[in-house]
Amino acid sequence: MEERIAQLRQLPFWDDLTTEQQEDIARGAAIQQFPAGSMVHSCGGECLGLFLVQKGRVRAYLLSEEGREVTLFQMGEGDVCTLSASCVMDPIAFDTQMTALEDCRLLVVNSGVVRRVMEENIYARCFIYEMTTRRFTDVMQSMQQLLFLGVDQRLAVFLLRASEEAGSPEIKITHEQIAQQISSAREVVARMLKRFSTQGLVEVRRGSVRLLDKGGLEALTQ
Numbered sequence: 001m002e003e004r005i006a007q008l009r010q011l012p013f014w015d016d017l018t019t020e021q022q023e024d025i026a027r028g029a030a031i032q033q034f035p036a037g038s039m040v041h042s043c044g045g046e047c048l049g050l051f052l053v054q055k056g057r058v059r060a061y062l063l064s065e066e067g068r069e070v071t072l073f074q075m076g077e078g079d080v081c082t083l084s085a086s087c088v089m090d091p092i093a094f095d096t097q098m099t100a101l102e103d104c105r106l107l108v109v110n111s112g113v114v115r116r117v118m119e120e121n122i123y124a125r126c127f128i129y130e131m132t133t134r135r136f137t138d139v140m141q142s143m144q145q146l147l148f149l150g151v152d153q154r155l156a157v158f159l160l161r162a163s164e165e166a167g168s169p170e171i172k173i174t175h176e177q178i179a180q181q182i183s184s185a186r187e188v189v190a191r192m193l194k195r196f197s198t199q200g201l202v203e204v205r206r207g208s209v210r211l212l213d214k215g216g217l218e219a220l221t222q
Contacts, residue, residue, distance in 0.1 A: 004026050004029055005022065005026050007029075007031075007054070007107055008022070008025060008026060008029060008107070008109075010052055010054075010078070010107070011025075011052060011080065012080070012127055013121075013123045013124045013127040016121065016123035016124070017117065017121055017123070017124065018121070021117050021120060021121055021124075024113055024116065024117065025109055025113055025117060027113075028049075028109055028110035028112065028113030028114075029107060029108065029109045029110070029113075030107075030108055030110075031054075031105060031106070031107055031108075032051075032105075032106050032108050033103070033104070033105055033106075034056075034100040034103070034104040034105075034106065035100065035103055035104075036056075036100055036101065036102050036103050036104075037099065037100065038099065038100050039097070039098070039099055040058055040084075040098040040099060040100055040104070040106070041084045041096070041097070041098040042097055042098075047084075047085065047086075047087035047088070047111040048084040048085065048108060048111065049084065049085050049108050049109050049110050049111035049112075049113070049114055050080065050081065050082055050084065050085045050108070050109045050111075050114045050128070051080070051081050051084055051106040051107060051108040051109070052078075052079070052080050052081075052106065052107040053075050053076060053077055053078065053079045053080075053081070053104065053105075053106055054077065054105045054106065054107055055077060055103070055104060055105040056076075056077070056100060056101070056102040056103050056104030056105065057074055057075065057076045057100075057101040057102050057104070058074065058075045058076075058081070058098050058099070058100055058101065058104060058106075059071060059073075059074050059098065059099055059100075059101050059180070059181075060072045060073050060074070060075070060081075060083065060096045060097070060098045060135075061096065061097050061098075061099075061180070062096060062097070063097050068183075069097075069180055069183065070142070070146065070183045071142060071180060071181050071182070071183050072096060072135075072138065072139045072142050073135060073138035073139065073142065074101070074181075076165075080131055081098075081131075081135075082128045082131045082132045082135065083096055083132060083135055084098065085109075085111050085114050085128070086132075087111055088111050088114050088115040088118060089118075089128070089129070089132065101177075114128070142183075145157065146183055151182070151184050151188055151189075151192055152192055152195075152196075152220055153220055153221055154182040154183075154184070155178070155182055155184075155189065155192050155193070155196070156196075156217040156218070156220040156221050157221050158178065158181055158182050159171065159202065159209065159211060159217060160211075160214065160217055160218065160221070162181075163211050163214070169210055169211040169212075169214075170208055170209070170210040170211075171208060171209050171210075171211075172207060172208050173207070173208065173209060174207055175189045175190050175193070178193075178209075193209065196217075199216065200212060200213055200216070201213045201216045201217055201220075202217075
């Protein structure tokens, strides 16, 4: 129990809970492992609950009836996900799919416990709704890019952001993974990367992309 509580202290609202509420969450929390590519949360499936990413990255996306995926946002180490507990938030009717981009370790709090604590504790309730609002902001930004930016612009934005997050001009990623991230087709991404390569903006290697001209890529995003 003590080890679990030490991990739960990472939750921003932990210190605002009563001792009883902390114990309730500790009893309803568990570490879950998800290998890369596996489903973390599925709309129409069991309500997972609130989770904190301790290791790895998780991608949230929408899936159409035709099988088209639209990436909404990503979560990395230290991020808290509340949309996976949307079943306990009555005003929220927004289902997403979530998969592990890398091998993930998540600290998951049971949805029933989340509901009880939200009903009892204003700090927990405010935090959960605040985080949900932030995620909806991420969703709106993704929708704006999809609706108003061309594939070349979305690709440039993604490459610049991924390079910044990696702390390196070289990004270890496949064409298929890029296509998922920018909500496009692999063939389109391959064609666009070839064009970027011809223009001297990037160098494409097997399983990676190296940025050669960040200024040129930034100009494309304007």
